[in-house]
Amino acid sequence: MATRIKFQQNLDDLKERLLIMAGMSEQAIQRSIEAYRTRDLSICELVFQSEPVINRLEREIDQMALDLLAMEQPMAIDLRFILSVIRINADLERVGDQAVNIAVRVREMGAFANIELPVDIPKLASLASAMVRKALQAFIEADAEVAQSVLKLDDQVDEMNDAAFYSLSSLIKEKPELTPQSLNALIIARNLERVGDHATNIAEDVIFWVRGKDVRHNQAVV
Amino acid sequence: MGVGINVEHLNAWYGTTHTLQDINLNIPANHATALIGPSGCGKSTFVRCLNRMHETNPIARATGMVKMGDVDIYKDAQPVQIRRRIGMVFQRPNPFPTMSIYDNVASGLKLNGFRNRAILDETVERSLKSAALWEEVKDDLKKKSGASLSGGQQQRMCIARALAVDPEVLLMDEPASALDPVSTSKIEDLIFQLKSQYTIVIVTHNMQQAARVAENTGFFLNGKMVEFDSTHKIFTNPKDKRTEDYITGRFG
Numbered sequence: 001m002a003t004r005i006k007f008q009q010n011l012d013d014l015k016e017r018l019l020i021m022a023g024m025s026e027q028a029i030q031r032s033i034e035a036y037r038t039r040d041l042s043i044c045e046l047v048f049q050s051e052p053v054i055n056r057l058e059r060e061i062d063q064m065a066l067d068l069l070a071m072e073q074p075m076a077i078d079l080r081f082i083l084s085v086i087r088i089n090a091d092l093e094r095v096g097d098q099a100v101n102i103a104v105r106v107r108e109m110g111a112f113a114n115i116e117l118p119v120d121i122p123k124l125a126s127l128a129s130a131m132v133r134k135a136l137q138a139f140i141e142a143d144a145e146v147a148q149s150v151l152k153l154d155d156q157v158d159e160m161n162d163a164a165f166y167s168l169s170s171l172i173k174e175k176p177e178l179t180p181q182s183l184n185a186l187i188i189a190r191n192l193e194r195v196g197d198h199a200t201n202i203a204e205d206v207i208f209w210v211r212g213k214d215v216r217h218n219q220a221v222v
Numbered sequence: 223m224g225v226g227i228n229v230e231h232l233n234a235w236y237g238t239t240h241t242l243q244d245i246n247l248n249i250p251a252n253h254a255t256a257l258i259g260p261s262g263c264g265k266s267t268f269v270r271c272l273n274r275m276h277e278t279n280p281i282a283r284a285t286g287m288v289k290m291g292d293v294d295i296y297k298d299a300q301p302v303q304i305r306r307r308i309g310m311v312f313q314r315p316n317p318f319p320t321m322s323i324y325d326n327v328a329s330g331l332k333l334n335g336f337r338n339r340a341i342l343d344e345t346v347e348r349s350l351k352s353a354a355l356w357e358e359v360k361d362d363l364k365k366k367s368g369a370s371l372s373g374g375q376q377q378r379m380c381i382a383r384a385l386a387v388d389p390e391v392l393l394m395d396e397p398a399s400a401l402d403p404v405s406t407s408k409i410e411d412l413i414f415q416l417k418s419q420y421t422i423v424i425v426t427h428n429m430q431q432a433a434r435v436a437e438n439t440g441f442f443l444n445g446k447m448v449e450f451d452s453t454h455k456i457f458t459n460p461k462d463k464r465t466e467d468y469i470t471g472r473f474g
Contacts, residue, residue: 004471073430075457075469212459 007072011081014064018085018092021057022136024050025092028099029132029195033125035106036188039114047103054096061089077209084209088139091198091205095132098191098198105184105191115178117185118167121192124160127153128192131199138203144210150203151215157196164189224421225291225307225390226251227272232286234267234276241267243445245286249438254413254422256436256453258429260473263442265425269393272423273308274301290391306334309384309420313396315376317368323350323359326368326379330387345386352419353382354412374405381412385420392416394424398431410435429469433457441465 028050035043065086068074074082131153138147168182168189204216227249234242242264249255257265270276271284274295288295295304317326325332327346336342346363350356355378359371368379377397384392394413398406413422413435426432432439433453440450441462449456449465460466467473 007471075429075471076460076466078470079458 004072007068007074007078010064010068010072011078014061014068014082014085017057017061017064018089019136019140021054021061021089021092022132022139024054024057025095025099026129026132026136028054028096029102029125029129032099032102032106033122033129035103036109036121036125039106039110041107041110044103044107047099051096051100054093058089058093062086065089077212080209080212084205087205088202091201095195095198098195101191102188105188109181109184112180115181117178117181118171119164119185119189120160121164121185121188124157124164124189124192127157127160128195128199131157131196132202135199135202135206138206142206142210144207147203147206147210150199154196154200157193161189161193223390223419224252224417226421227391227423228287228289229272230287230289232268232271232284232288234264234271234284235282236267236279237281241445242271242284245447247440247447247450249421249423251421252417252419253438254417254424254436256432256439257423257425257442258427258432258439258468259442260468261427264445265440265442266395268442269310269395269423269425272391272393273305273310275305275310277301306387307389308391308393309381309387309389310393311377311381311384311395311397314400315373315380317371317376317379319367319369321368322364323366323368323371323379324363327382327386330383334387346382349382349386350379352385352416353378354408354415355379355382372405374401374408377401377405377409378412381409381416385416389420391421391423394422396425396427399427406431429457441468443468 028047031043031047031050035041035047065082068082131150134146134153135150138144138150165186168186172179172182201216207213207215229245229247229249232242232245233240245268257268259265267276272288272295276282276284284296286296290304290307293299318329321329324346327349328342331342331345347356350359355375358375359366359379368376371379381392381397398409401409410431413424416422424432424436436453438450439453439456441448441456441460441464443464449460449462451461456465457469460469464473
């Protein structure tokens with residue numbers, strides 16, 4: 001016989017709310033990259049508009065989690081789930097912030113000539129977005145294996161960001177007149193690298209929830 | 223000082239009902255160990271086997287080994303000797319209603335033949351201090367009856383009564399379930415303080431209480447001990463699905 005029906009319903013509601021938040025953060029990143037690719041400032045506007053909505057969702061989810069902790073005294077997997085939701089919530093909000101940062105850079109780049117830069121931002125973006133998507137898939141399916149695969153992708157994103165740093169700083173040295181475009185691209189690469197870090201955090205939280213193992217800071221995955 | 227308890231292949235019956243089935247467990251000295259599980263799972267029977275109270279029921283019997291330190295309590299000792307070394311506190315405070323607070327606390331010693339007034343005075347004071355009740359009752363020790371105290375005070379008086387005979391182990395069968403939150407906190411604080419001197423085994427239905435007071439927790443179900451581990455492990459990441467279902471409240 002199922003018990004604690006109301007509590008279970010509340011956990012389902014919390015998960016559903018977080019997934020709405022996840023969808024919005026993911027969409028914001030995709031839009032910011034689309035704006036970079038097309039230099040379409042109207043898409044930047046959509047990213048800016050999504051920020052307060054994401055922020056409101058963050059507060060709402062935190063409140064729901066706090067209420068459950070206070071009122072239901074969750075244990076074991078339920079306790080781990082709620083703690084993970086609180087952390088994932090914060091990471092998703094930061095993903096939304098990175099999208100806004102990218103959109104700000106794209107808007108700034110609009111003032112300068114659109115030139116070919118020695119960095120594949122869409123490729124970096126696609127990898128970082130894939131990490132977020134996979135981490136969220138792991139969360140939806142409570143699948144620690146999928147979450148683990150996200151951790152391995154982070155190194156690739158870091159390498160691409162490092163490569164972007166070297167090639168863009170070389171370009172600045174060679175062609176100082178391209179400094180504004182190069183610096184903006186450099187910051188966008190850094191923003192995307194941070195998106196990868198947030199996806200990694202989300203994946204680690206899924207592993208904590210599902211397996212009860214804390215694998216943060218390169219602790220061995222058991 | 224407390225003493226460790228080693229239980230091996232403990233089985234217990236009420237009539238033909240096999241209430242405890244092959245329990246194996248090491249209860250460390252000077253720690254609080256919580257026993258949790260649904261009603262009828264055998265946890266109270268288990269603690270009653272630890273001080274041979276189980277066998278006071280004519281249709282009950284037990285087999286297996288329970289060692290308190292080096293003493294096998296079913297082979298090497300008489301029940302009365304054992305109960306002197308193991309104090310017990312029950313769900314509802316059970317003061318002797320016609321006795322004063324002083325006589326309630328001293329009753330165990332008097333039953334054991336102590337008559338020396340100075341020793342009795344000293345023991346009553348020490349026990350009431352250990353039970354965190356001394357300051358509240360020191361002026362009324364012989365004036366007030368034990369039954370005139372509040373429920374929480376009565377329970378602490380019963381703990382003082384158990385401590386007066388200088389036990390090594392304190393068994394507590396849901397000691398705070400009939401108390402209000404403030405009295406419950408006082409009992410929990412007391413358990414925290416007492417475990418440096420005694421080995422404490424506490425049966426509780428309140429899982430937050432187990433999490434707050436005990437270093438180790440055992441989960442009983444249908445007469446078996448499903449899981450025994452550090453309280454931290456049991457309440458954050460238990461190994462057995464049945465333990466998880468119980469502590470998360472999904473146990474139907």
